[in-house]
Amino acid sequence: MLALIPALPLAAVAVNLILGDRLGRRGTAFLACGAVFASFVLAALSVIHLASLPPGARTMVADVYTWMRVGDFKVDVAFLLDPLSSVMVLVVTGVGFLIHLYSVGYMAHDASFRRFFLYLNLFMFAMLTLVLAKNFLVMFVGWEGVGLCSYLLIGFWMDRPSAARAGMKAFVVNRIGDFGFLLGMLTLFAWTGSLDYERVFAAAPIVFHPGTLAITFATLALLLGATGKSAQIPLYTWLPDAMEGPTPVSALIHAATMVTAGVYMVARCHILFTMAPFSLETVAVIGAATALFAATIGVAQNDIKRVLAYSTVSQLGYMFFACGVGAFGAGIFHLMTHAFFKALLFLGAGSVIHALSGEQDMRKMGGLASRLPWTHGVMLVACVAIAGIPPFAGFFSKDEILSAAFASGHYGVWVAGLLGAVLTAFYMFRLYFLTFRGSSRLTHEAEHHLHESPAVMVAPLVVLAALSVVGGFVGLPFQEGGRRLTTLEGGAALERWLAPVFGEGGAAGASHAVPHLSFTTEWALIAVSVAAAAFGIAMASRAYAKAAGEPIAEKAPRLYGLLEHKYWIDELYDTIAVRPIRALGDVLWRFWDEKIVDGTVNGVAYVVEWASAVLRVFQTGFVGTYALFLTLGVAALIAHYLVR
Amino acid sequence: MNDFPWLSWLIFFPLISAALIAVLPGTSGRTVKTLAAVCSIAEFLFSLPLWWRYQPGQPGWQFAEQHAWLPGLGATYHVGIDGIATLLVLLTTLLTPIVVFGAFGSVEKREREFYALLLAMEAAMIGTFLSLDLLLFYVFWEAMLVPMYLLIGVWGGPRRVYAAVKFFLYTMAGSVLMLVAILWLYLHQRAVTGIPTFALDAFYALPLSGAEQTWLFLAFAFAFAIKVPMFPFHTWLPDAHVEAPTAGSVILAAVLLKMGTFGYVRFAMPIFPAASAAFTPWIVALALIGILYGALVAMVQRDLKKLVAYSSVSHLGFCMLGLYALNAQGMAGGMMTMLNHGVSTGALFLLVGVIYERRHTREIAEFGGLWKVMPVYASIFLVVMLSSIGLPGTNGFVGEFLVLLGAFRHEPWWAIVAGLGVILSAVYMLWMFMRVFFGPLTHAANEKLADLTLRERLVFAPLLILIFWMGVYPQPLLDRAQPTLDRTVALVKQRLMMGDRITRGDVARPGVSVAEAAR
Numbered sequence A: 001m002l003a004l005i006p007a008l009p010l011a012a013v014a015v016n017l018i019l020g021d022r023l024g025r026r027g028t029a030f031l032a033c034g035a036v037f038a039s040f041v042l043a044a045l046s047v048i049h050l051a052s053l054p055p056g057a058r059t060m061v062a063d064v065y066t067w068m069r070v071g072d073f074k075v076d077v078a079f080l081l082d083p084l085s086s087v088m089v090l091v092v093t094g095v096g097f098l099i100h101l102y103s104v105g106y107m108a109h110d111a112s113f114r115r116f117f118l119y120l121n122l123f124m125f126a127m128l129t130l131v132l133a134k135n136f137l138v139m140f141v142g143w144e145g146v147g148l149c150s151y152l153l154i155g156f157w158m159d160r161p162s163a164a165r166a167g168m169k170a171f172v173v174n175r176i177g178d179f180g181f182l183l184g185m186l187t188l189f190a191w192t193g194s195l196d197y198e199r200v201f202a203a204a205p206i207v208f209h210p211g212t213l214a215i216t217f218a219t220l221a222l223l224l225g226a227t228g229k230s231a232q233i234p235l236y237t238w239l240p241d242a243m244e245g246p247t248p249v250s251a252l253i254h255a256a257t258m259v260t261a262g263v264y265m266v267a268r269c270h271i272l273f274t275m276a277p278f279s280l281e282t283v284a285v286i287g288a289a290t291a292l293f294a295a296t297i298g299v300a301q302n303d304i305k306r307v308l309a310y311s312t313v314s315q316l317g318y319m320f321f322a323c324g325v326g327a328f329g330a331g332i333f334h335l336m337t338h339a340f341f342k343a344l345l346f347l348g349a350g351s352v353i354h355a356l357s358g359e360q361d362m363r364k365m366g367g368l369a370s371r372l373p374w375t376h377g378v379m380l381v382a383c384v385a386i387a388g389i390p391p392f393a394g395f396f397s398k399d400e401i402l403s404a405a406f407a408s409g410h411y412g413v414w415v416a417g418l419l420g421a422v423l424t425a426f427y428m429f430r431l432y433f434l435t436f437r438g439s440s441r442l443t444h445e446a447e448h449h450l451h452e453s454p455a456v457m458v459a460p461l462v463v464l465a466a467l468s469v470v471g472g473f474v475g476l477p478f479q480e481g482g483r484r485l486t487t488l489e490g491g492a493a494l495e496r497w498l499a500p501v502f503g504e505g506g507a508a509g510a511s512h513a514v515p516h517l518s519f520t521t522e523w524a525l526i527a528v529s530v531a532a533a534a535f536g537i538a539m540a541s542r543a544y545a546k547a548a549g550e551p552i553a554e555k556a557p558r559l560y561g562l563l564e565h566k567y568w569i570d571e572l573y574d575t576i577a578v579r580p581i582r583a584l585g586d587v588l589w590r591f592w593d594e595k596i597v598d599g600t601v602n603g604v605a606y607v608v609e610w611a612s613a614v615l616r617v618f619q620t621g622f623v624g625t626y627a628l629f630l631t632l633g634v635a636a637l638i639a640h641y642l643v644r
Numbered sequence B: 001m002n003d004f005p006w007l008s009w010l011i012f013f014p015l016i017s018a019a020l021i022a023v024l025p026g027t028s029g030r031t032v033k034t035l036a037a038v039c040s041i042a043e044f045l046f047s048l049p050l051w052w053r054y055q056p057g058q059p060g061w062q063f064a065e066q067h068a069w070l071p072g073l074g075a076t077y078h079v080g081i082d083g084i085a086t087l088l089v090l091l092t093t094l095l096t097p098i099v100v101f102g103a104f105g106s107v108e109k110r111e112r113e114f115y116a117l118l119l120a121m122e123a124a125m126i127g128t129f130l131s132l133d134l135l136l137f138y139v140f141w142e143a144m145l146v147p148m149y150l151l152i153g154v155w156g157g158p159r160r161v162y163a164a165v166k167f168f169l170y171t172m173a174g175s176v177l178m179l180v181a182i183l184w185l186y187l188h189q190r191a192v193t194g195i196p197t198f199a200l201d202a203f204y205a206l207p208l209s210g211a212e213q214t215w216l217f218l219a220f221a222f223a224f225a226i227k228v229p230m231f232p233f234h235t236w237l238p239d240a241h242v243e244a245p246t247a248g249s250v251i252l253a254a255v256l257l258k259m260g261t262f263g264y265v266r267f268a269m270p271i272f273p274a275a276s277a278a279f280t281p282w283i284v285a286l287a288l289i290g291i292l293y294g295a296l297v298a299m300v301q302r303d304l305k306k307l308v309a310y311s312s313v314s315h316l317g318f319c320m321l322g323l324y325a326l327n328a329q330g331m332a333g334g335m336m337t338m339l340n341h342g343v344s345t346g347a348l349f350l351l352v353g354v355i356y357e358r359r360h361t362r363e364i365a366e367f368g369g370l371w372k373v374m375p376v377y378a379s380i381f382l383v384v385m386l387s388s389i390g391l392p393g394t395n396g397f398v399g400e401f402l403v404l405l406g407a408f409r410h411e412p413w414w415a416i417v418a419g420l421g422v423i424l425s426a427v428y429m430l431w432m433f434m435r436v437f438f439g440p441l442t443h444a445a446n447e448k449l450a451d452l453t454l455r456e457r458l459v460f461a462p463l464l465i466l467i468f469w470m471g472v473y474p475q476p477l478l479d480r481a482q483p484t485l486d487r488t489v490a491l492v493k494q495r496l497m498m499g500d501r502i503t504r505g506d507v508a509r510p511g512v513s514v515a516e517a518a519r
Helices: A004-052 A083-106 A113-132 A136-154 A161-192 A197-207 A213-229 A238-244 A247-256 A258-268 A270-274 A277-298 A304-324 A328-355 A373-387 A393-407 A411-436 A444-449 A455-475 A493-502 A519-544 A551-555 A557-564 A566-614 A623-643 B006-023 B029-053 B083-103 B111-130 B134-155 B160-193 B200-204 B210-227 B236-243 B246-271 B273-278 B280-299 B304-325 B328-359 B375-388 B395-410 B412-437 B454-472 B475-497 B504-508 B510-518
Strands: A060-070 A073-081 B062-070 B075-081
Touching: A004 A060, A004 A073, A004 A083, A004 A113, A060 B328, A060 B395, A060 B475, A073 A083, A073 A113, A073 A136, A083 A113, A083 A247, A083 A258, A083 A328, A083 A455, A083 A493, A113 A136, A113 A247, A113 A258, A136 A161, A136 A213, A136 A238, A136 A247, A136 A258, A161 A197, A161 A213, A161 A238, A161 B395, A161 B412, A197 A270, A213 A258, A213 A270, A213 A277, A238 A247, A238 A304, A247 A258, A247 A304, A247 A328, A258 A270, A258 A304, A258 A328, A270 A277, A277 A304, A277 A411, A277 A566, A304 A328, A304 A393, A304 A411, A328 A373, A328 A393, A328 A455, A328 A493, A373 A393, A373 A411, A373 A455, A373 A519, A393 A411, A393 A455, A393 A519, A411 A519, A519 A551, A551 A557, A557 A566, A566 B160, A566 B280, A623 B160, B006 B029, B006 B062, B006 B075, B006 B083, B006 B111, B029 B083, B029 B111, B075 B083, B075 B111, B075 B134, B083 B111, B083 B246, B083 B328, B083 B454, B083 B475, B111 B134, B111 B246, B134 B160, B134 B200, B134 B246, B160 B200, B160 B210, B160 B236, B200 B246, B210 B246, B210 B273, B236 B246, B236 B304, B246 B273, B246 B304, B246 B328, B246 B475, B273 B280, B273 B475, B280 B304, B280 B412, B304 B328, B304 B395, B304 B412, B328 B375, B328 B395, B328 B454, B328 B475, B375 B395, B375 B412, B375 B454, B395 B412, B395 B454
Parallel strands: none
Antiparallel strands: A060 A073, B062 B075
């Protein structure tokens, strides 16, 4: 049954390919959404079954067949459902289904409707393979598979050169990460003799000494893979460009699911990371730096989707540093709530863009609150949720991360996270005010076509909004000693659910437990983070509620320019990597191949030609003749030896 | 049926077919094509028993046949298969009909000669894979040159003569050295045992001093390195590919290049294990350079075919790396890479041929936005490209991963360097794909391009099936090759353990030792 969860979307891909345009639009939509919904139902049933098992025995395995067996190397195509993958599979199929549904409306007028759902279903297959894999190699199938779908979907509107370029950039940058993933796998196999999670994690403590070069190398290599997929420093540059894809794609792939794969992978390998303190510190530092860095850029973007893209990079940074400080459970918790509110933000933005006939520049929006009431309502919910105002979902998960950073003594990381939280609230409400409040700056054309989205698009928004409100309750983390401070049903349900994977305490691996905080500190931290969010909102309100221009640009033009141009990092990469490599290729080809090697070869030929001028009698100009002489010579040689 | 000389039939049936096509009087182009198609498909069907009836677990050559040939010299007509040869022969027999079908639209002049040569080529290639006698091997090896030389020189592009001569001389330079080495081996064998023979098995057991091994290995390795081609002996390849007709390119890439890697596994490594081991750092260095070099140069190409040709240099570098890791995974990866390269690069050359037939150019800059007008073509190109860059789920990944695994176990930094090639392959392929298929249609000449015809789709169908099958369920292939590869590894390691080592002093006095042996 487990194997069916990824197989169903794949089957839909096959049917889509075979039937082709005979399916019609309705058929295509029904097939694509139906397959994903069926996967969701199967996943839910599986998780319910999983929950019925005793906590220590919560794993379900499906071994399909042996993929490769060479000598002592053996890898099966096999799937695993445990508490960790169950969270992922529910988020992926659940949010995935809502986004499929939304896409039916969003893409209704697109000429390549069928191709869109083909790719989308293929993506679901790859993503579900990734999260349900039982070993690293099958995970890698999903890992590169989602990268492929991302490439295809970013470049979906392929006649736009910018979309094509963005797709390629995404794939290539991800390949750099995949190189890391590959090296990580090779190291793990060389040491543990397996790629199966269970065996690797069981063998790791025996074959690796904590903190040695081997385990540090393996985890850093895996981390490189994770930074590629999850758009962290230094490999984050592809994600903002990925916004060239249709908006539902941005919501599904570049916000809710695929980009979280790196976090999932790090969490999955928590045993390995906790054995390599240096790597774990690196995860924390990269995460915190990215969270803050991307948030600053998000402040100065005018494209509504680019703001959300940098926000995604930043929020993924939070998930990373959660893992880095040992709070893997908190990272997964934030992954889940983020999937809800960020998918909602993107889909809401898509609804705005749809309403404005494709306009994405917030400077040409404004005052849409009354015109798009549903969209406005859900967007407000999402903004509050991401800003971290209680009791919305983002508050619980972000606060848990910040407390864990503080509790584990990562004060620098904590400060970065807090500053990031201020900026998050600021840029989200900047987006909100520029889009929905103030006076309308719409073009006449856009004004004319303005309309609220159809029900098929609004319904998923409402469901996601509801999840953004209540989604945080599964992780109510406040506790002191054993006493729960909340009577809300479930308590720290998520933490307990994940405990079999991450060890007791939920938030940390056994060897890297996050110490619990005192009651007062806990509440003080909550107060600080809520205050930070409120401060950010207030600032945004002051600056943009009735904005006519861009206050930051007016007061600090240089800073604004730096942020707007994203610290010139793309240009930097282009100068230090892309151009030199291309130039190297040119030199190798034009100089080495054509001058040196061919020059030598032709030089030899000229010498021979000159020599043969002396022996003009034998030169007939036919290669056949040369061959004949050659053969004769050889024959003579043979004869000579034989006779002797 | 068990006594039926399958292997001889496989060698001589295409030869007979070729002769038939060449001499049948007054046949039209249509008949020639039909005949070529029927014969090549029949040949494929004849080769299927190799798949079903080859027994991987059994040691020794299977389907073996041995007849007297040149009794005075001790050369015999001895053919047989092991796991490697089985797969490579099947690759050959599968690709030949595909190439024949693929050529239907493109070859206009001298059709009769063209198809006859293709089939003759097939006979020579199969003979090379099957020979268990070094003289017989050499005859087939050289016999392959002539049809390919003619295919390039007669049906090629504008600079075909230059390319054909370059191809011929390059390969000839290598094989002449190899011939000298074969003769030396033969004489040495006769001197040591008193029995004149060219039998491969005898050479496997022939003890050789360090110096002897070194020089003989170099002669073999040089010939094979040119064929592979390994950096820096690769410059004939881009020229040959660019000028060759599509059919020639496909055969060249898919099968001829494998002769080089096959040569290492079959001859150079087991006959000269100590020298092979001593030169491992050099060969691996060249393989690694080839991987990165081929990729970097492929990246800046403006001609589609040259790009694919340079990508071959990179892929074959992977292949050599795997073989020289000399462990189960590396060898299996090298073997898979041989097959994968045959399928994927063969398909790429066919795809380039398709667009060349329509536009008579292969300049990347002449295209752009082709997906719009040729969606089926673009989709197939996409799949083949992904297999070429080793996306998991396609054949390319299985080979690449096993190579990296084998290399890493032997020496981790080998895999790290080779892994960079994985990144670069995505760069050059995707960049090309973007410039050809994405973006707006910028050239008026491309607006009316026809998508693939039914014939063309049928040409690609088997290749697509193979790409996925070999990627998703490679085990039947691995199972067939593995025992043979293991035996090769064991043979090499066993001889190394028996003290077959090379020291500096051995190599320092080569002249003496070779002269001694000649006496």
